[in-house]
Amino acid sequence: MLRTCRQWVLFLCISTCTSALVAQPALEMQDTVNWGVVVPDVPPGETAKVAAQITLRNTGTELLRILEVRPSCGCTTAPVATDSLEPGGETTIDVSMNLPIGNGIMHKTLTVRTNAAVSPVRVVDLLVDVQRPLQLSSSFIPFNRGTVGSPIEGAVQFTASGTKKIEIRATPSQSNVQILTPMPLVVEPHTTATLRVAITPKNVGPFEASVRFTTNVSGYEKFELRGYGSADAANAADTAD
Numbered sequence: 001m002l003r004t005c006r007q008w009v010l011f012l013c014i015s016t017c018t019s020a021l022v023a024q025p026a027l028e029m030q031d032t033v034n035w036g037v038v039v040p041d042v043p044p045g046e047t048a049k050v051a052a053q054i055t056l057r058n059t060g061t062e063l064l065r066i067l068e069v070r071p072s073c074g075c076t077t078a079p080v081a082t083d084s085l086e087p088g089g090e091t092t093i094d095v096s097m098n099l100p101i102g103n104g105i106m107h108k109t110l111t112v113r114t115n116a117a118v119s120p121v122r123v124v125d126l127l128v129d130v131q132r133p134l135q136l137s138s139s140f141i142p143f144n145r146g147t148v149g150s151p152i153e154g155a156v157q158f159t160a161s162g163t164k165k166i167e168i169r170a171t172p173s174q175s176n177v178q179i180l181t182p183m184p185l186v187v188e189p190h191t192t193a194t195l196r197v198a199i200t201p202k203n204v205g206p207f208e209a210s211v212r213f214t215t216n217v218s219g220y221e222k223f224e225l226r227g228y229g230s231a232d233a234a235n236a237a238d239t240a241d
Contacts, residue, residue, distance in 0.1 A: 024117035025087075026060030033095060035128040040099055043223030044136045044213075047098050050128055054093040058085035060116070068113040069093055075100075076126065078110055097126060101139050103161055105129050134166060134187075134220050135159040141197055141211065143229025150234070151178070151198040154209070154227050158195065160187040166217055168195070173210035173224070176200045201231035 033052045040048030058064035064085040069078050075098040081091045093110070100106060110124040137157035146152030160166045168185040172178065180196040187193045201207045209227035 023061045025058055025062045025064035025085075025115055026118065027064060027112075027114050027116040027120075027122065028057040028059045029112070029122060030054060030124065031122065032125045032127065034125075037129045037131055038099065039131050039133070041219055043220055044101070044132075044134060044139070044225070046223070049096055049098055051094070051096045054095060054110075054124065055090055056080075056085065056093065056112070057090040058087055061087050063087075064089075065115045066091075066112065067115065068111070070111045070113075072109040072111070076108055076110065095126065097128070099128065099130050101136055103130050103132055103135050103159075131161060133160070133162045133164070134215065134217050135161055136225075139225075141209065141225055141227030143197075143199060143207075143209070143227055145230055145232070146201070147234045148201050148204055148231045151200050152229055152231065153180070154197045154199070154229065155194050156197075156225065157192050158185065158187050159192045160189050163189050164217070165189060166215055168193075169214045170195060170197070171212045171214075172197075173212055174199075176202065177209050177211065179211070197227065199227070199229070201229075204231055204233050206230050 033054065035050045038050055042048045056066065066080055066083045069080050071078050077096045078093050080093045085091055095110065097108060106128050108126040110126060112122045112124065114120050141154045141156050143152050143154035158168060166187040168187065169183050170179045176199055178198045180198055185193055185195055197211060199207065199209045207229055210224060211227065212224050214222055
């Protein structure tokens with residue numbers, strides 16, 4: 001009789017433990033988003049993006065709670081449609097990632113934290129190979145610091161990433177801005193050329209310039225870059241001495 005009772009208690013424990021293991025939330029989702037080679041279709045100076053949708057499924061038998069979706073950097077957004085899933089339910093994360101101004105492979109991550117019994121924290125690798133035919137060293141023209149009434153120079157570099165020779169023409173949008181580099185600026189394949197610009201600021205403090213560009217590259221026929229800097233009073237250097 002005692003043996004039978006022990007067997008019955010053992011059976012109840014096994015049944016209870018088995019039920020506890022089965023009755024739990026479980027997350028099913030992909031671990032990688034790879035956009036492959038992407039040629040941005042926006043002019044230099046404008047932000048290009050890639051987007052994807054990640055599906056999350058609750059393959060368990062209890063409510064799955066999505067506690068956190070955290071991108072590894074501010075260049076990525078990843079809102080989730082809902083933060084809880086009934087058994088068999090699914091939702092999506094809409095991933096959008098800003099592309100850099102340079103070329104090459106970009107690798108970011110997305111961390112998803114849930115109440116899943118197994119692997120509650122999942123990391124999604126976000127991969128993209130950016131290949132711009134025309135690459136800029138900066139999304140704006142940085143100017144040196146100078147004085148009011150004197151030319152202050154700035155520069156930006158252009159790199160031809162493809163096999164085509166690129167011709168660039170620059171036109172200032174303001175009367176106090178001068179293009180110092182002879183036009184057209186020719187960039188041979190897989191080389192870099194520098195465009196030099198000067199502005200003669202009229203007032204003390206921060207200033208802004210604008211230069212329009214035309215090229216022979218499809219998708220980059222026309223674009224505009226802004227430049228930023230700051231000017232001191234003409235006698236500021238003398239006063240400091």
